[in-house]
Amino acid sequence: MMLGLQIKYAEIAGVPNLKIAHNNILGYYIEVTAKNASQMLEDARQGKSIFMHRQTMSNAVRFTTVELSELENKLKGAAERALALELELFADLVDKVMRKADLIAQDAQVLAILDVASSLAETAEEHDYCRPVLEDSLAFDIEKGRHPVVEQTMKAAHESDFVTNDCHLGNHETKDGRLWLMTGPNMAGKSTFLRQNALIAVLAQAGCYVPAKSARIGIVDKLFSRVGAADDLARGRSTFMVEMIETAAILNQSTEKSLVILDEIGRGTATFDGLSIAWAVVEHLHEVNKSRALFATHYHELTALAEVLPHLSLYTMRVKEWKNNVVFLHEVVKGTADRSYGIHVGKLAGLPPAVITRAKQVLTEMEKKGSYEINFMNDLPLFALVQKKATAEPEAATDPVKPSPVLEELKKLSPDELTPRQALDALYKLKQLSEQNV
Ligand SMILES: Nc1ncnc2c1ncn2[C@@H]1O[C@H](COP(=O)(O)OP(=O)(O)O)[C@@H](O)[C@H]1O
Ligand SMILES: [Mg+2]
Structure with a gap:
């Protein structure tokens, strides 16, 4: 309609590039360039033309006509009528919905239940989950368990397959205590193992299938976890304080029916301090709480507790040394880590060779002495490294920093x-x- 009018006006004014445009202030208007406007302005002044002047800009002049204004009013009316109609229809719909609100909410509830059930079924089918057995006992037997998220992340990244692991807490047949003390180097998979078993318990009790070959779980009354999550510094608590508050909650509340995972307790403080706390926590969990528990630690000293605590089992993550490097097999096996491999991990991460060499010296010296008391002047003179290097120290020579x-x-x-x-x-x-x- 506007286009027709524009063609008609271009013809009448004899200006082919005349345009009809719209803005919020003028509404619809006719615009010609300043160059083409002089004749139209002259005619308008003499009242000889249908065009009426509205506005002069630096490079354009704007006009209107009676016809255009009338058309605009009609359009405006139509828009208002359309809006009114729309509001009426909407009010009507709202009214109808409100009258059936209860029914609709009920349907939504049913659909939500179906949605949850079918999503879980789909996940179980797609990722090969099993139906857990829940019973009123203190059992916790997971065969070939997996971490649902780590597994999928690895799959998505096309990395090697996730290594499945069993977990038997308090099982006479497998001779497993209800408290597992897990040692093993960093990056070996301890935290993953702890969390996957806690997740399996949560999923099972929520009515889901679980990522395992089989699972038998005595119903857990409370699940406690102390894992190194984000600090709570914003609330003025240091990492160590948070760790202790959470550990206190666990020791004060967990029961024989609870499941507890404790990851690296005592890490946030000095070694002896941390070790002593970790030691006492293990004893308390074992003697007082009697919960089923997984306890990951870097304190190898704790493994000595297995001799006095009958329900404590020692587990570790299998590690293979290969060409002077450490390969993590992510496999949970009976036993203790023979050492922490921290220096190897540091090397993998790219610590300078000089630092690695020095750390090995310090470690050797400490192991020799069986204590942290080192006479730095005699045993480990500060400049030994530099001197050794000057005389072509073999360890450093085999480890040059190659550009990647x-x-x-x-x-x-x-x-x-x-x-x-x-x-x-x-x-x-x-x-x-x-x-x-x-
Ligand atoms: N069972 C497993 N199979 C394959 N990869 C694993 C497994 N467990 C852990 N990993 C890999 O090792 C990494 C480190 O694991 P993590 O549990 O944080 O080790 P830790 O607590 O012993 O330092 C994980 O991010 C994951 O990529
Ligand atoms: Mg960890």
């Missing part, structure tokens, strides 16, 4: 010059390089 091929390749790339295809190729190449250099 991945980094070298990265430095060569200039992202601005790559096509998407080239970028993708480059990414594959980097990935391949990184896999060759683990």
